Amino acid sequence: MTEAPVTAAVVGGGTMGAGIAHVLLAAGSRVTVAEADASRAADARDAVAASLRKAEDRGKLDRTAEELLAHLSTVDTLADLPPGADLVLEAVPEDLALKRRVLGEVARTCPNAVLASNTSSLSITALAAGLPGERVLGMHFFNPVPVQALVELVTHEGLPATTLATVRGYAEALGKTVIEVRDSPGFATSRLGVAVGLEAIRMLEDGVASAEDIDTGMRLGYGWPMGPLRLTDLVGLDVRLSIAEHLSRELGDRFTPPELLRNKVASGELGRKTGRGFFDW
Structure with missing residues (x-):
């Protein structure tokens, strides 16, 4: 039986980040969303709440939106992410330098977490360079995340099969169908x-x-x-x-x-x- 990560974090609370937080919460995870400042963090929480309430109104949740929101927290600095996180998903804009900086900080703050990038096209090998590559992979969700069934997992040469299997289990616990793709420009x-x-x-x-x-x-x-x-x-x-x-x-x-x-x-x-x-x- 697949299980969602117990403790997860999402860096970037925009459209994709909020959607990813939604599906993690709905699957039973405790979730922290990190944004650049307090105002953006509050906006991210509002977006997740609105998404969950819409899903509740449509009968798509096993628990109420308010019950799930009790497991959501927000921070405005990466240093405040939960150090015991199982999975951290990066969902910041498609800028290689920005993503590498974020993943580098997260790798230090959350020493045991799998580090997943929601990039839709950037090289995972390049993102993992200089980082603990055995913990880094691509985990590409599709918009709108609560509705779209697909997650594209992107591998690289330094990724152990055990890490890939763990993240596949996480994705399947979110109700997603997984495809596995070798790191290549634009993936599949x-x-x-x-x-x-x-x-x-x-x-x-x-x-x-x-x-x-x-x-x-x-x-x-x-x-x-x-x-x-x-x-x-x-x-x-x-x-x-x-x-x-x-x-x-x-x-x-x-x-x-x-x-x-x-x-x-x-x-x-x-x-x-x-x-x-x-x-x-």
Whole structure:
């Protein structure tokens, strides 16, 4: 029988971090969310609470939201993370230097924890360099975390099979289906998802079809729950551009971002979070 970590921490309380905290709490873990300051920490707690209450209203929880929130704490410095944590998930922005700094501090504060990064594209080998690599791996969740069934575990040469098995058990205890992927640019999901998303943008740029019709074609013709352009809006055009630029450097010209994507990001049309991307929100 798989079990969730008894004590877990999440560094970064944004959309992904709050969602990860939600599923950990729902699975019975005690959870600490770390943010950059007290105001952001309070916002993170509010986001987790709102998510849990929504799940409770829909009959998705075994206990009340308030009972689960009693096991949530927040801190505004990594030094205050629980030293006995079993699992620490890093969910800060996609910046290699930032993630390495966070993981380095967490490795010292939580000496026995597995250190998991929610990165969607950065090299786990690079993240683990100079750290206790036997404790570091990728644990890529998908948005919205409480709803999406998949977790992508990303391995590297220094990761013991026992650590991978432990984290697979944690993910399965959260109700997730696990795939295992060797460390490679974009892993499996981002590499494929970005490739389709970029081609959809090129098709829109070339006037092949409207955004709505491109997305409808993929939904009804290929069974996608959401079309690639609406998904790009949900992820954030700036995030997709950053990943595409990374993959272009690593894998070549087929991932070169279309000018339409660059122009929309430059004009502040970032998708749902700004109210406009390829669609109006």
